[in-house]
Amino acid sequence: MTQHEHRAVRPETRTTDPAYVGLLKQVMTNTLDEDYRAVAERRGSQNRPGVTTTRVGLMAVLVLFGVMVGVSALQTEQDRPRAMAERAALIEQINQRQARYDDLREVIGDTLRRVTRLQSAVAAEVDGNGALGSRIATLGIEAGTLAATGPGIVITVDDAADGSATLGGTILDTDLRQLVNALWESGAEAIAIDGHRLSTLTSIRYAGQAITVGYRSLTPPYTVSVIGDPDTLPSRLLETAGGRMWQGLEANFGITFDLATAERVTVPAAPRDRLVYARPEKAR
Amino acid sequence: MIAVLGLLLGILVGLFLEPSVPEPLQAYLPIAVVAALDAVFGGLRAFLDGIFDDRVFVVSFVSNVLIAGVIVYLGDQLGVGGQLSTGVIVVLGIRIFSNVAAIRRHLFHA
Numbered sequence: 001m002t003q004h005e006h007r008a009v010r011p012e013t014r015t016t017d018p019a020y021v022g023l024l025k026q027v028m029t030n031t032l033d034e035d036y037r038a039v040a041e042r043r044g045s046q047n048r049p050g051v052t053t054t055r056v057g058l059m060a061v062l063v064l065f066g067v068m069v070g071v072s073a074l075q076t077e078q079d080r081p082r083a084m085a086e087r088a089a090l091i092e093q094i095n096q097r098q099a100r101y102d103d104l105r106e107v108i109g110d111t112l113r114r115v116t117r118l119q120s121a122v123a124a125e126v127d128g129n130g131a132l133g134s135r136i137a138t139l140g141i142e143a144g145t146l147a148a149t150g151p152g153i154v155i156t157v158d159d160a161a162d163g164s165a166t167l168g169g170t171i172l173d174t175d176l177r178q179l180v181n182a183l184w185e186s187g188a189e190a191i192a193i194d195g196h197r198l199s200t201l202t203s204i205r206y207a208g209q210a211i212t213v214g215y216r217s218l219t220p221p222y223t224v225s226v227i228g229d230p231d232t233l234p235s236r237l238l239e240t241a242g243g244r245m246w247q248g249l250e251a252n253f254g255i256t257f258d259l260a261t262a263e264r265v266t267v268p269a270a271p272r273d274r275l276v277y278a279r280p281e282k283a284r
Numbered sequence: 285m286i287a288v289l290g291l292l293l294g295i296l297v298g299l300f301l302e303p304s305v306p307e308p309l310q311a312y313l314p315i316a317v318v319a320a321l322d323a324v325f326g327g328l329r330a331f332l333d334g335i336f337d338d339r340v341f342v343v344s345f346v347s348n349v350l351i352a353g354v355i356v357y358l359g360d361q362l363g364v365g366g367q368l369s370t371g372v373i374v375v376l377g378i379r380i381f382s383n384v385a386a387i388r389r390h391l392f393h394a
Contacts, residue, residue: 035344036330039337057342059290065320065345066294071305072313074298 141190144199144270148190150227152265153234155179157246158221160254168253171220173206175249176213180204182242183226183233190227192267194218199270214271221256230261311360312353315369319352320345322376325383332390352376 140146157179160169180198183191191198193213198204202214210217226233237243237259250257297303305313323345330336352372359368 035340036326036333036335036337039340040335043337055286055338058287058338061342061345062287062290063294063297065324066291066296067298067303068294068313068317068320070295070298071303072317074302075305075310075313 144190144197144202147197147267147269148227149264149266150189151230151261151263152188152190152225152227153230153259153261154265155224155226156221156256156258156260157224158256160256168249169255171211171222171249171255173204173211175246176211176222177204178242178245179224182237182240182246183224183228185240185242186228186233186236188226188228188233190267192225194223195225195268197267197270202270225265225267227265227267230263234259234261312356315352315356315372316349318373318376318380319348322379322383323348325380325387329383329386329390332387 137146141148157171157176159171176193180191180193193204196202196213196216196218198213204211204213206212208217210219211222212218238247246255246257249255323341326344327336327341330340355372356365356369359365362368
């Protein structure tokens with residue numbers, strides 16, 4: 001029962017609720033008209049007193065209104081190009097930032113690709129059959145800082161038996177240098193004299209009645225261990241100037257020159273493996 | 285007639301002399317114009333009703349402009365300036381429409 005009543009009543013209360021309708025109605029009807037009417041009623045039969053005194057006020061207000069309308073219209077008109085300019089500037093900024101963003105993204109992409117390439121290169125050197133390690137080893141062997149082993153030849157030279165009698169029967173430092181140069185020329189990959197590895201810093205010279213190799217004095221016979229192709233080294237050695245000179249030494253002065261191929265020749269590392277002053281020059 | 289002349293004079297002054305409105309008041313100029321428009325249409329309607337009064341018009345004009353400006357200023361301070369100016373414009377707009385409707389009835393008897 002109560003529900004029925006409720007339903008019946010509810011639409012009415014909604015439409016006639018003074019709280020809603022009153023407000024709107026008040027807004028609609030409460031115009032300035034009321035004030036004029038009240039003043040007119042209060043004045044009654046009196047026909048417009050003080051009209052001349054307030055005419056000035058009316059004029060002033062009307063002029064003020066005109067000024068307000070004019071100024072605000074002008075302002076809106078003036079603001080429009082400025083607003084348009086600001087908008088255009090903002091759009092341009094957006095485009096610039098967008099372009100910069102794209103550029104940076106491209107840079108990132110390039111850099112990432114480079115990193116990947118370098119990484120794969122490093123990985124290939126490190127993991128790919130130890131390529132990096134083998135390269136270091138190769139360089140170390142070439143520089144003489146690593147002990148090396150391999151096939152090659154062993155040359156044993158000695159002064160002539162009666163060397164003390166004949167001057168030419170003594171092996172000189174130049175002879176050994178010629179031999180070493182001839183060996184390099186013939187394709188030797190590592191050379192040691194009497195167990196002293198020849199590196200880029202090794203000198204062979206005559207000092208104090210003895211040949212020194214890397215500042216260590218040697219006594220004959222001198223054993224020259226060479227790593228290289230055992231098949232080609234001897235023949236190529238004989239074709240070089242140094243080889244022919246040694247043939248002459250052997251033939252004319254009684255100096256012994258024994259050349260033997262070996263399956264396995266071992267040369268030690270040069271003692272000095274650290275550079276004190278020389279540094280790699282920075283590329284570019 | 286003198287009222288129309290005054291209005292035109294004011295508009296011309298505003299357009300050609302370009303009086304500069306102080307920066308803080310610039311935001312309230314449009315709402316003040318709408319409020320003034322309400323007073324002007326109310327006055328016009330009263331004039332047509334034959335009950336126009338200069339004093340009432342001046343007072344209503346000034347108070348309308350001031351109250352509208354103050355309401356919006358208050359709203360700005362409270363952070364609801366946009367909503368309050370919308371409300372003011374709605375109310376003033378409704379009043380303007382009803383006043384204009386009355387003026388129309390006077391002029392066209394319809």
